Amino acid sequence: MENNTAKHILDVAQDIVRNRGYSAFSYADISKQVGIRKASIHYHFPSKDELVRALVKRYREGMARTCAQIAKSAASPDQQMLQFANLYRDGLEHNQICLCAMLAADFAVLPPAVQEEIQRFFRDIEVWLTTLLQQGCDDKLWDCQPSVEQEAKGLMAMLQGAQLLARSSEDGAAAFEQLVYPILEAKFSNA
Amino acid sequence: MENNTAKHILDVAQDIVRNRGYSAFSYADISKQVGIRKASIHYHFPSKDELVRALVKRYREGMARTCAQIAKSAASPDQQMLQFANLYRDGLEHNQICLCAMLAADFAVLPPAVQEEIQRFFRDIEVWLTTLLQQGCDDKLWDCQPSVEQEAKGLMAMLQGAQLLARSSEDGAAAFEQLVYPILEAKFSNA
DNA sequence: GTCTATACGAGGATAGAC
DNA sequence: GTCTATCCTCGTATAGAC
Numbered sequence: 001m002e003n004n005t006a007k008h009i010l011d012v013a014q015d016i017v018r019n020r021g022y023s024a025f026s027y028a029d030i031s032k033q034v035g036i037r038k039a040s041i042h043y044h045f046p047s048k049d050e051l052v053r054a055l056v057k058r059y060r061e062g063m064a065r066t067c068a069q070i071a072k073s074a075a076s077p078d079q080q081m082l083q084f085a086n087l088y089r090d091g092l093e094h095n096q097i098c099l100c101a102m103l104a105a106d107f108a109v110l111p112p113a114v115q116e117e118i119q120r121f122f123r124d125i126e127v128w129l130t131t132l133l134q135q136g137c138d139d140k141l142w143d144c145q146p147s148v149e150q151e152a153k154g155l156m157a158m159l160q161g162a163q164l165l166a167r168s169s170e171d172g173a174a175a176f177e178q179l180v181y182p183i184l185e186a187k188f189s190n191a
Numbered sequence: 192m193e194n195n196t197a198k199h200i201l202d203v204a205q206d207i208v209r210n211r212g213y214s215a216f217s218y219a220d221i222s223k224q225v226g227i228r229k230a231s232i233h234y235h236f237p238s239k240d241e242l243v244r245a246l247v248k249r250y251r252e253g254m255a256r257t258c259a260q261i262a263k264s265a266a267s268p269d270q271q272m273l274q275f276a277n278l279y280r281d282g283l284e285h286n287q288i289c290l291c292a293m294l295a296a297d298f299a300v301l302p303p304a305v306q307e308e309i310q311r312f313f314r315d316i317e318v319w320l321t322t323l324l325q326q327g328c329d330d331k332l333w334d335c336q337p338s339v340e341q342e343a344k345g346l347m348a349m350l351q352g353a354q355l356l357a358r359s360s361e362d363g364a365a366a367f368e369q370l371v372y373p374i375l376e377a378k379f380s381n382a
Numbered sequence: 383g384t385c386t387a388t389a390c391g392a393g394g395a396t397a398g399a400c
Numbered sequence: 401g402t403c404t405a406t407c408c409t410c411g412t413a414t415a416g417a418c
Contacts, residue, residue, distance in 0.1 A: 005383080023214035024300045026411065040384050042413065095299060104355045105296035108286060109215045119359050146373055153356075153370045154349060161352025165344075167298045168310050179344045182337055196401080217393065230396080231402050239394065 006044040008034050010055050018096035022106040049111040056117040059099045060124065067128045077136035081188045085180055088159050092172035097163040126152055142188055197235045199225050201246050209287035213243065213297040240302040247308040250290045251315065258319045268327035272379045276371055279350050283363035288354040317343055333379055
């Protein structure tokens with residue numbers, strides 16, 4: 001139980017940013033939810049830029065671990081694809097989209113170090129998806145046209161976009177499911 | 192030439208919001224670019240909420256007109272689809288994504304009146320795309336699975352998501368093209 | 383590590399002169 | 401219609417006591 005204050009701050013900050021965006025989150029918000037004063041946050045993270053940079057880095061590394069676990073599981077490619085999509089759906093149940101999807105929208109106002117973390121996140125995801133698609137093609141389950149790379153990019157775009165669209169629905173998670181699942185079913189089932 | 196100040200303010204505000212988001216735009220920004228004082232903006236738009244509401248309404252109506260023009264043109268369904276996609280690409284040349292895509296990310300911090308405008312925008316787009324897809328299916332050009340409605344949702348999601356992803360690339364317009372065009376080609380060509 | 387106190391700028395908004 | 405002047409709140413950040 002090494003649940004220190006720094007982790008608590010990042011947890012709260014992540015909730016706020018995923019829900020409201022980079023420009024609309026403040027030390028005051030964190031202060032209230034963590035239960036310490038604004039000034040105390042600066043002890044753990046000297047500036048807002050540093051805080052967000054650490055936040056995105058942690059998020060990216062966590063996502064990489066989660067994806068690695070999915071990949072090394074015994075699940076079939078189509079099950080892996082569904083597990084991956086579910087990562088996005090789950091956040092929507094609390095009105096949260098992917099941290100990096102939100103920050104991609106805010107890209108123009110981000111400090112350069114954070115911009116680089118975002119780019120790396122999407123690169124990692126694209127590589128992971130490409131690998132999964134390649135496996136499905138090798139197993140003769142799927143047929144990726146015109147290429148696995150192209151299919152991976154298209155899938156990423158659809159998932160990111162579906163989250164955005166789901167935000168403006170009353171039940172975001174349901175809207176996401178209705179949009180994404182039939183498409184995944186049609187393209188990446190193993191029936 | 193009835194290019195009054197109110198229109199100038201909205202033009203500038205639109206550029207800023209599409210580039211930086213709702214929370215990161217201010218009266219000071221508009222003031223500088225329009226060449227009037229902050230206080231003068233309040234004469235045209237009493238509050239920030241009113242300004243953004245007028246902005247989204249104008250954007251939605253303009254988009255509806257543009258789409259109507261595409262629909263009533265002599266262009267074939269696949270050409271219409273390309274023209275539609277190009278609307279999104281064009282903004283990226285100035286680092287701008289669809290106003291409503293940006294505001295969908297900021298949805299949680301928007302005043303209710305603006306939220307309703309956003310929802311209406313996406314509804315309008317979805318109806319328009321569904322109509323186009325239905326026409327293509329009627330003409331035996333395309334085959335929409337599992338349904339035209341589903342295909343329309345998926346297309347919207349991909350286009351919105353492709354814009355987001357393109358933001359973090361150096362050349363956003365090029366990244367958008369490389370992601371979207373091959374997919375449109377594969378699905379909605381008339382060859 | 384967390385606190386109080388404070389600096390300093392930027393935010394939206396209003397009153398009233400011109 | 402646009403200006404100056406001003407208000408009040410909130411933003412990040414720092415100094416120094418405990």
